Each structure stands twice: as C-alpha cells, then as structure tokens.
Amino acid sequence: MASDDKQPLITNIYTADPSAHVFNGKLYIYPSHDRETDIKFNDNGDQYDMVDYHVFSLSSIDGPVTDHGVALTATDVPWVSKQMWAPDAATKNGKYYLYFPARDSEGVFRIGVAVGDKPEGPFTPQPAPIKGSYSIDPASFVDDDGQGYLYFGGIWGGQLQHWAEGKFNIELHRETGEPTEGPALMPCVAKLTDDMLEFKEPVQAVPILDENGEPIAASDHDRRFFEAAWMHKYNGKYYFSYSTGDTHYLCYAIGDSPLGPFTYGGRILEPVKGWTTHHSICEFQGKWYLFHHDASLSGGVDHLRCVKARELFYDSEGKIHTTPQ
C-alpha cells in the first residue's frame, strides 16, 4: 500500500475525484475542478464550491496531458444551484454521457446527466436531474452485455444519511451524520435505461459484507462506505471500491454481480495529504492504474487538490496491490 509519493498528473488547474476511462484508445480523465473560495471550512464540505468541469486526455500514461477546456458549467444547467462535485462519464450508442452531482435550488444534492458526441464534450445537460437520484459521486459502469449502472452516494456533506424510502429528511442522522450502531449505510446503485438518461428500476443498496457475510458495521470506520464509489471488472469479478472518509482509506470489495453482494477485500491506498481521498481504477495499454488525488500541489489545502496515477497489480487470488506481485 502506498500513499502520496507520486508527482501530480495535472498541474495547470486544481483537480480532484478523477474518473478515468479509455475511449477510442485514449485515456480520458473526468475530474472535479477545484477552485479557491472565501468559504469557511466545515464538515458539510461547503468549501468544495466548484462551478464547472474540464476533461483531460492522454495518449500514453507518461503524458503529455491535454486539457480540453470547460466541458460543462453550472450556469448551463437549469436545476443546479451550486457545488458541482465528483463526475463520471460513460459511452453507449455512439454518445458520451457525463454524470455529475450538484445541489438543486432547495440545497439537496441530485445527479444530472449531460450528453455529447465526443469524449471531451461539450456536453448538453438534460433540463432536470435524473428522476429518483440523490446524494453525490456518481460512477457509471457499462457491463459486457451493454447494461449500464450508476453507483452513487456519500455520507455527511453528501447527504446520503438524510434519505429513507426515496424521501429526503434533514432530521435523519442530523447530529451524527450517519448511524452509530447496527449496519453502516450502504452505497446505492440503479440500472440505467437504454438511452443512459434515467433509472430503469428503483434504486437499490449495494451490500458490502465482512468476512462472515454480515454487513459492514456502522462503527467500523476503517471499512465502512463513506463516498467515492467506483466499479471495475477484472477476471470476471466485479470490484466495488470506495473511500472510508474520516479514516481516509481507499478500500475495495469483490462480488459476482454488478449489484453485489460484495465482500470486503482490503485497502488500496493509505491516507494521503488532504482530508478527502477519491479514485478510479482503469486498464490502459495493458496495465491497470489507480487514479486518485491528494492536496500536495497546494501544500495541503484540503479543497485544492491534484490528480495522480499509479500502477496497480493483482495477485493470483485477485487481491489488489500497489507493488508488483
């Protein structure tokens, strides 16, 4: 397991939450675009006050990195009031889809989708958020059979703890930000419609189980889901990975179906400089990479982050390592 000893991949602007995909043989990175603000730091994450997205591409992992400029901006999206947080992208039917969370006019996080003809955009947003969507950190996954999935959720500032049976209730876990006993809150997943624009079925919880087949406990802050959902497939298995938030680990769990259940598999990354940790995992030119961020470029300012990459390795049991096996 490694921490933050690599150089930033992107240095021309502050970036975070990198979602990496290979489209047409090139590596595309869809990060958050961090910016300086006067907003006071709090546990709600108000200081993460982003207003647009840039898309980056690389023909080789060693660069150079091309910044394709602004692909979507908050003022283009009628329902967004503020905080364009961690995005992701997918392709299907010759189109490209940018999924993004933001607060609506009531201050509630929702997930939107914007459509483009090229991986780098520009993207045209749908006029309303995806019906039935909530919370943050959408991660899209298109399985080999063409079915699209959207994973999402984040506790504390990500508001997942305020949702029950499809309804937002600010009083739910208001004091603690999450349950303090029993099973942890699980991330969410929904199958996408064929046009990738809506949920095809009701949102489901993504079960993350411990070695005894029990849901990870709410008190197990080293292993419970906090935010930063990601899905990748390796050797026929489905890997759900995520951040543990206040304990600052990137972890993963393995399952036989995109809907889970997933059994906890271990840590991918130790805490990095800065409070948040968020990532994606992607195969590019025959090697597997972890894309993640830390706050090293700003000297440790939590909300001014930079994207990094490092190679990942699997052992014979399918466990993930940051050193060759």
Ligand code: FUB
């Ligand atoms: O970038 C804003 C938020 O910080 C993301 O949505 C979280 O995953 C955390 O990285």
